[in-house]
Structures are given as C-alpha cells and as structure tokens.
Amino acid sequence: MAKDDFCEMLSRSTPGPGDGGNTGSWRVLRPVLNAAACIPVKTGRMSCFQCWLYCPDCVVSKTIPPTIDYDYCKGCGICAEECPAGAIEMVPEAEAGPLAKEG
Numbered sequence: 001m002a003k004d005d006f007c008e009m010l011s012r013s014t015p016g017p018g019d020g021g022n023t024g025s026w027r028v029l030r031p032v033l034n035a036a037a038c039i040p041v042k043t044g045r046m047s048c049f050q051c052w053l054y055c056p057d058c059v060v061s062k063t064i065p066p067t068i069d070y071d072y073c074k075g076c077g078i079c080a081e082e083c084p085a086g087a088i089e090m091v092p093e094a095e096a097g098p099l100a101k102e103g
C-alpha cells in the first residue's frame, strides 16, 4: 500500500483553513514549536505528525518542520497534548511576543 493511500484511510476530517473562521485576537495560548525536539526534524523522516493529525482546525502543516497557521489556530492545545516529544509548548499570548509578518 502506498503511503498516500494509507493517509487517505485515516479518519481525519480535512476542512480547509478558515472553515472555522479567523481567530482574530482572542486566542489566549499560542502553540510554539521547538523544532529541535520535533521527531521529523531530528530524524529527517516524514513520520509522527500527530500535531497535524489531531489539530481540529487543520492548521498544522505536514512538513519538516511542521508549521502552524496562527491566523486560524484557536489555541486549544491539542497539538501540544498529542505531541509525543513534548516539542510544542502552549505559551500565553501576552508572553509570546508579536508574530512574524509573512510576505
């Protein structure tokens, strides 16, 4: 079975980013990735990605390293709970500092 076929068999909903609406400024906690602790970064393999799998808003990318779309991340903390490496820390927005602007 090809890897992509296996991914199609997972019972994971795949709404597009933003189906739940832009988060705006109300997120209380921000998930911050420590890439040095992330399993795919450490191994160079497309493995793990529990953060991608369990994010209810589908805003974590399946890339090395994973990235989080903060425009739509709700700060629920599920990614941090599911990460087996403890690579995601939920940081209070007031302490996390400004987000880098893209583009």
Ligand code: SF4
Pocket (backbone or CB within 6 Å): 031, 054, 055, 056, 057, 058, 059, 060, 068, 072, 073, 074, 075, 076, 077, 078, 079, 080
């Ligand atoms: S905090 Fe919640 S919404 Fe944000 S990336 Fe993690 S699982 Fe997704």
Ligand code: SF4
Pocket (backbone or CB within 6 Å): 033, 037, 038, 039, 040, 047, 048, 049, 050, 051, 052, 066, 082, 083, 084, 085, 086, 087, 088
């Ligand atoms: S769950 Fe944790 S270790 Fe796995 S890909 Fe996501 S951040 Fe990396």
